[in-house]
Amino acid sequence: MSFDFDYLLTQWPALLDGLWMTLQVSALSILLSLLIGVLGAGIKLFRLPGLTQLVALYVELIRNTPILVQLFFIFYGLPAVGLKLSLYWSGVLCLSLWAGAYQIENLRGGLATVDKGLREAGAALSLSSRQFFRLIAIPIAFRVSLPAMLNTAISLLKNSAYLQTIGLAELTFVAVDRIATDFRAIEMFTAICVIYLALVAVLALLAGRLEAHLQRPFQQ
Amino acid sequence: MNTLMSVRGLRKHFGDADVIKGVDLDIHEGEVVVVIGPSGSGKSTLIRCLNNLEPATAGDIVLSGSNGGRDSLARLRDEVGMVFQDYTLFPHLSILRNMTLAPMKLRGLARAEAEAQAMKLLERVGLAHKAHAYPAELSGGQQQRVAIVRALAMQPRLMLFDEPTSALDPETVNEVLQVMKELAAEGTTMVVVTHEMGFAREVADRVIFFDGGRIVECAPPAQLFSAPCEERTRQFLTHVLK
Ligand SMILES: Nc1ncnc2c1ncn2[C@@H]1O[C@H](COP(=O)(O)OP(=O)(O)OP(=O)(O)O)[C@@H](O)[C@H]1O
């Protein structure tokens, strides 16, 4: 059996649908994971009582269990306690929570580079600690952590393939689904590999642009 | 002369360490007070207490026009400007944004207003052409001049300087001292911790010799430098002036 290009052309619309779903779920989850990252890093920085321990527990839980187990927990486990989410939102929740834990650690690394001198300069100008966090610390931490945060975002994009296990019709699901009926494994997997590679390349390109823009203040 | 700030019985402990051991001081409007003293004597701690960056353990710091009540500590922060040894400009913001941030967020100035004020201040220190540069693109002396006018943009009633030239290359020390001299000449009330004895001699109205957490001696520079009353002052001066 040889590589059949024409077959791929006939499947192109289905693959595009899958790609669109992968893009939606990933983009939304990347945004939510960043939000979780800022909140979690802020809670840890300000050492908010109770919440700090909760965030630490969350990070440990996510980092030390398989993402597939986390996904099954959300999709099959939560309904048992009355929380039934759609396929789509189960996927978004899983990816956001997973990447959020890493974004918290990424941002914490960046926040650690914001030194006491800057904090005191802010205080001397009467900035409140919340204003300082929002206007000074987080923007600096974002710039410092950008490469690490990009890595997490790329991993999130790749991990979106796990969502096929619960039946969300994203890119990998479409490929596996078609292979089950058409047995064109080599064509399908080649196609989605190329698509994932292209997605990662685009993401890296965008982040590179952003980094070049954000890094200007730190270049001499 | 009107008293701008009055300090009474100021004490500061860090755990067991007794760093400020009772300071009484009146700072008059338009006055330049220079604080000198050996390393570790508590000079930084003293002036950091003056804007409540370091909360005092005991004692009162009262700005004129304030009743000394609870909110007077917030007012202290708000009405006292401070310049640190290591410039501390916000690295991710342009010089102009460094200047306008606090006036816009805390004084409620509109952007146009804040920028006009910032440009005027930058012009005064010869750095208007750097308004859109970033801190890393400026020399140490230039950054320190920006730090000074950034504090001035909040229109403080009192300016504190903690060794503002100690981190600078010798060639750039004078450009910063020059700005401070001009401020003094315009009647800005200042408290300056410095090792620049020439500046103290020329600009100070009063020089405080600070040692062991106490004001050992406080006098006009002519008197303190040529005829100190205290033996410890004399020893310190022969050490630093030789
Ligand atoms: N946050 C702190 N915690 C504990 N001890 C401190 C703290 N800040 C200052 N000290 C101590 O207080 C003493 C006075 O320090 P301070 O920085 O005020 O001295 P200084 O006169 O400014 O010295 P220098 O000329 O070296 O700047 C020092 O012994 C220092 O170790």
Ligand SMILES: [Mg+2]
């Ligand atoms: Mg000091």
